[in-house]
Amino acid sequence: MFNRWMQIMKLALPSIVSFASATVTGTISLLLVGQLGALVIAIVGVSNIIMYNAWALSSGIGHTVNYLVAQSAGAGEWRKAIERTYLASYLCIGLGLLVAAAGTFAPEALLHLMGGSPELVEAGKGYLQLRFYAMVFTIGSFVLQGFFRGIGDTRTPMIMSFISNIGMIVLTYGLTYGHLGLPELGLAGAGIAFLIGELAALVWGLYVFFIRLHPRLHTRARIPFNLPEFKLIAGESGKLALNEFAMSMAMFVFTAFVTRLGTAALAANEVSLNVMALGFMPAFGFGATATILVGQEIGKGLNQAARRIGTDTALIGSILLLLLGVAEFIWAEPIARLYSSDPEVYRLAADLIRISAFLQLFDGLFNFYAGGLRGIGDTTFLLVTSISLNWLLFLPLAYVLIFMLGYSSYGAWIALYTFIFALGCAVLIRYYFRDWTSIRAKQAQQAEPVH
Structure with a gap:
């Protein structure tokens, strides 16, 4: 068990650091631009939700590359791993x-x-436009990160994240307020910082893929177009993208509900979501690790080992989330004060942080076990579960609690965590009640020969 846990931590820690750097960057960027006022905080919050939807529509490609490459790497089929990455890049473009x-x-x-x-x-349309342009580079980076993680290299995505996020912080500071000899551009400067940071990460990823890995994996080899594999990647990407999009669109509508409660409520909601993102660090990190390790074991044909290592990954991640929840609950108001000096904003945000402190464990369970299910290619279940719980539970409950029962922001977050609880339980049950003996690595369906 000790060796398994060390293997998990070796892969998970760079992913956690990578996601942490993105979270810290979002926090610092919000703190920097937040000094421009509550309106700017609200603009950034609304823009983040919109961009989450844009990312969701393309995220399926990266998730698909991640688990298919992991399975190929586990089987030792390196050329197939490269081929699948090339084919995914066509969708990416x-x-x-x-x-x-x-x-x-x-x-x-x-x-x-x-x-x-x-x-x-x-005030926000120019900033949002720049965020869209930055997203073009984000899509390419996410596909490359899916490949790197699939072959067991979680350090390169970490470095890509560092390059992007450090650049964003420095340029946001300089371009927003005219420091470091840069022009003072206000909120537009923060948008330009996103654009340059994402471009820098993509350039580094391309360098590693085509230059550093070529001697070992022949990444610059000529890869003929494989229609069955392309259909497999497109189909799996579509399902995983719709899975994410169902969740992101639900958050889009949820934010629209909160927006109608006023600027202060929207600002408090954005602060609370930003703090919640601290819990996403171990959740996403261990979820990505589950996909890698489960996928590789499935590629080797070791199904029970795959199931066991997914369990160990979820156990370690849950321990970290519980410790984080304790800290958030104790220091909720001091944390909220870092974002805003407006009492109406930070007091409401502190209450919302306390609500989420321990309930975010179920968000962790969702990420851990959904990562494991991606590793075995159980994408249809993830899609159906996401659509049904988001649109039949989360949003109707949020509407009732916010507008019909008048619970405002508190009702919004009760609905959010009721949904996350149900989602976490659903994927956990699916993971342990699957017939693991029948699982095989995902293969493209070859066309029948014409006689």
Whole structure:
């Protein structure tokens, strides 16, 4: 068991650091631009939800590359791992063009759709446009990170994250307020910082893939187009993208509900979600590790070992989340004060942080076991569960508690964590009640020969 736990930690820690750096960057960026006022905090919060939806539509490609490459690597089929990454990149380019078009033509309409005031729409449309353009580079980076993690290299995604996030922090500080000899651009400067940071991460990822890994894996080899494999990647990417999109669209509608409670409520909600993101660090890190290790064991044909290592990953991650929840509960108000000096904002945010402190364990369970289910390719279950719980439980309950029963922000977060509890329980039950003896590595369906 000790060796398994060490293997898990060796893969998980770089992923946790990677996600942590992204979370800390979001926190620092919000703290920096938050000094411009509650309106700017609200703009950043609404923009984050919109960009989460844009990311969700493309995230399926990265998740698919991650688990398919893990299975290929476990089986020792390195050429297939490279081939699947190349084919995924074609999908990535097409989606990048769509995201760029949305950034050019849709920001103002999306801010209106979110229920933003005329002042918010006018002040935020330029910032949102820059975030869309940055997302084009994010899509490419996520696909490369899926490959790196699939082959068991979690350090390269960590370095990509560092390059991106350090650049974002420095440039946000400089371009927002005119420090470091840079022009003072206000909120637009923060958007430019996102754009440059994401581009830098993509450039580093391409360098590692095509230059550093080529001698060992022949990553610059000519790969002929394989239609059955392309269909497999497109189909799996579609399911995983719809899974994420169902969740992100639900958060989109949820934020639209909160927006109608006023700027202070929206700002408190954004602060609380930002603090919640601290719990996403171990959740995402160990979830990604579960996908890697379960997928590799399935590739080797060691199904029971795959099931066991997924359990160990969830156990370690849960311990860390419990410790984090204790700290958040004790220091909820001092944490909230870091984001805003407005008593109406930080007091409400502190209450919401306390609500989430221990309940975020179920968000962890979802990530841990969903990661394991991705590792075995159980993507249809994840899609059906996400759609049904988001749209049949979460949003109807949020509407009732917020608007019909008048519980405002507290009702919103009770609905959110009721949903997360149900989601965590659903994937846990699925993981342990699957017939693991029948699971095989995912293969493309070859066309029948014509006689």
